[in-house]
Amino acid sequence: MPLISIVMPFRNAAATLPEALASVRAQTFTDWELLAVDDHSTDDSAGVVRDFAATDQRVTLLKASSRGVVAASETAGRVAQAEWLARMDADDVSHPQRLERQWEMSQALPHLDVIGSGVEILTPLGEGMSRHVAWVNSLVEPEAIANARFIENPLVHPSALMRKSAIRAAGGYREVPWAEDHDLWLRLLEAGSIFGKVPETLLGWRDSPGRLTRSDPRYGDTFRNKMRAHFLARMPAIRERGVVISGAGPIGKTIAQELQLRGIEVKGFFEVHPRRIGEKIHGAPVAGLDEFGKKWRDAVMLGAAGTPGARDDIRRMAREAGYRDGADFWALC
Template sequence: MSASTPISVLLPVRNGAEYLPEAIASIEAQTYSKYEVIAIDDGSSDDSWFVLQEWASRDERVKVFRQGPEGIVPALEFARSEATGSYLARMDADDIARPTRFELQLQLMESDTSLAICGCAIEYFPPEKVRDGALRYQTWLNTPATPEEIEKELFVECPLPHPAFFMRADAIEEVGGYRDLGWPEDYDLLLRVWQSGGRLGKVSAVLMQWREAPQRLSRTDKRYALDAFRRCKVHHLVSAFPSAVNGVLIWGAGRVGKGFGRELARVGVPIMAYAEVNPRKIGQNIHGAPVLDTNEALRLRNVLHLASVGQEGARQTLRNLLSSAGYRELENFVAMA
């Protein structure tokens, strides 16, 4: 690593020419300037390569490469192999970094050496394209502030947005970097880093503008579909909580809970019971697993409890209930959605 460039920006590009100049301008405007950019044109058919070449010709910190198209994981791993910084900062070709992003994320990582990855608060844009669902997701992403709060959300959704990742290069190398297993590569990486002992942090300030666009990869690629997220969560749940193989109790016999039940059963995890407050569901059986009332479920202490409801309010109610009954989050119960 060169002491003068501690940050390597990983920038994969696929047909990003329309918005790439805005992303470039936001990188150039950073208050912390000791960085290098590793930009990978992943088989673009528009003018992305020419935009990148022009940028590299006027800024010696920028290195550009072409491949493929091979996909985002090979592009990120190519960029990582060329990176010389001790920190890796993710950036997408259609997003905008606020000027103090690198400065504040570096400051946080330097002040807490237990952190392996940090993110930041984000803002969806442009406002005329941001719908209620995106605003709710933005609020959820921006709410957890501490490493302890972030890790409690790990099996609900990916609690740090990928374009805002700021990572220790050695922590990413330790877990083998990005990989493509048919589910979200960023979520998979975050969960592996956490399981390896790396803590996750966040700068509470809004440092990234995340473009809301129908062609965004997370909206068009099957790796980011609901069932792919579910498979990723279950895979890492079983890895992080080995006691799950002895059986789980699922709080919530609705769409979310039953979806996890099917995937858990598919990988061989016994579903000991479901728990419900709806009297019409109590006493039923779901694929052989009884649906218990709250009191019966709380007495079943020798299994991992999963608070598997989609609505944040209901999830918090379950957290409060289980905590008041002596259960400890991320020890014998986990919130999932």
């Protein structure tokens, strides 16, 4: 029985599969099986994997039960022999020591359930993705990863080594109206799973116009805000105490409305714009920063100001006022 099962869904990836498969074969850690799952390809992707599998008995070609990355991932998860699942996409490239370094961390820190790594962006399309990768790579320690869960996806999915029993206990991958990988991370963190990250760059993560994060509305702001509200509204402290939102711009307004739809009390907003102070937004009053940390002090604070540098400013102010990251303060953007 292998120590690691590599899960690689693919669809119409004949152009990139040879490099991805070669990077798996080049791993210095050799006790693995590769489960390559065909998500109803219409090109020769399955043929590429079939030819590769003919030269390596550790490789198995599977057919997804239905269309989509969730079904493909679940298909592989059902037949995976190992307790640890390594996720990889068919257009990415794992560095030779990826599995070795992640396996070493899993053995040295047995309390971890998910282990990511540093990533490099291949063929970035614009500065936004490069900034995102730099931010993700800055999150290394478990507390930093957990506290950043509502800002963006804090761990690159195809860089992950995951404990199969933890994935199953959290309900596995789900068909949801937002990003399925971020949804899984949020459920794992909600259940108490601990995330870690090997700081070295161990995955080449390819950017392209066809990536789901660029082409599928489930990965956009509208559904990301619904996802944030869904999981925030499940937190006992928020259900019991309500929230106060720092930032009365588009993100703060949207989150307030989504939380109210889920029965959460929005006690108020803090805002720097003088024309908004004294107004009401979705029925909740707006106060100035002179009352920050004093008014609505029993509520959980959400940092929702999207201007550059505002996240760090709000976090600093919240800490100075006695709020605790990951307890009664959450940054959302």
